[in-house]
Amino acid sequence: MIAKLSGRLDESGLDWAVIDVGGVGYLVHCSARTLTALGNRGEACTVYTDLQVSENDMRLIGFASGAERDWFRLLTQVQGVGSKVALAILSALSTEELRRACAGGDARMVARANGVGPKLAARIVNELKDKAGGFAEAVGGIGGGDMVVHPAGSASADAVSALENLGFKPGVAAAAVAHAEAELGEDAGLKDLVRVALKKAAG
Structure with missing residues (x-):
């Protein structure tokens, strides 16, 4: 299963983007927030992905953060919420607002x-109410909020990857690195970022 793509933004539309990874273009369907986070055509970008398979279709869904992907998976567990509706919700609300x-x-x-009526909205909050509490600790343990998107190839992105390899969840790793970068400055090196971020994540 494809879990993440790192490459360059080749082209994009209203709800999709093509990510060029080593000459191969991957079509990913995205929320409006993710499309904005990807940047401009030709720029380096990273998307977390989820592969949706049905009888008649296979599609790759792309997310700017692991937190957004986790919420997408939660939303699509609710009856009546398919990938289109889930992406519409993630376009309208940040993961923290959700x-x-x-x-x-x-x-x-x-x-x-868009496409979410009162009955479906009520079903979503009722079914996810209990899960949202525990989910906040996993994703927002470093002060909460939406997961920060670190530019692909940057020291901060490498630091996030290092923390993830050590077992920290994507949201926790990204938030810890963001705090470390704010403390050390944008020019901080990878080793210093990882050292400070580890203290933030573990604390």
């Missing part, structure tokens, strides 16, 4: 997404 909506039973906030 977490707060589910934890607080705020169906109105979820209903802001």
Whole structure:
């Protein structure tokens, strides 16, 4: 299974992008937030992915963060929520807004997404309410919030990868590195970022 792609943005549309990885173009369907995070055509980018397989179709869904992918997987477990609806929700709400909506039973906030009516919104928050509480600890343990997207090939992105290899969840790793970068400055080297980020993540 393809879990992540790192390459260059070849082209994009309203809800899709083509990522060129070593000369191979991967078509990924994305939320509006992810498309914005990918940057401009020709720029280096990284997307976390989820492969959706049905009887008549196979499609790769792309996300700017592991947190967004995790929420996509949670959303599509709810009856009546397919990949299109899940991406619409993730386009309308950040992962932190979605977490707060589910934890607080705020169906109105979820209903802001295109194609989500009041009944479906209520079902989503009811089914994910209990999961949202534990999910916040896994994704937002370093002060919460949406996962920061670190530019592919940068020291911060390498630091995130290093923490993930040590067993930290993507959201925790990205948040810890963001805090370390804020403390050390944008020119901080990989070793220093990893050293400080490890303290943040472990604390």
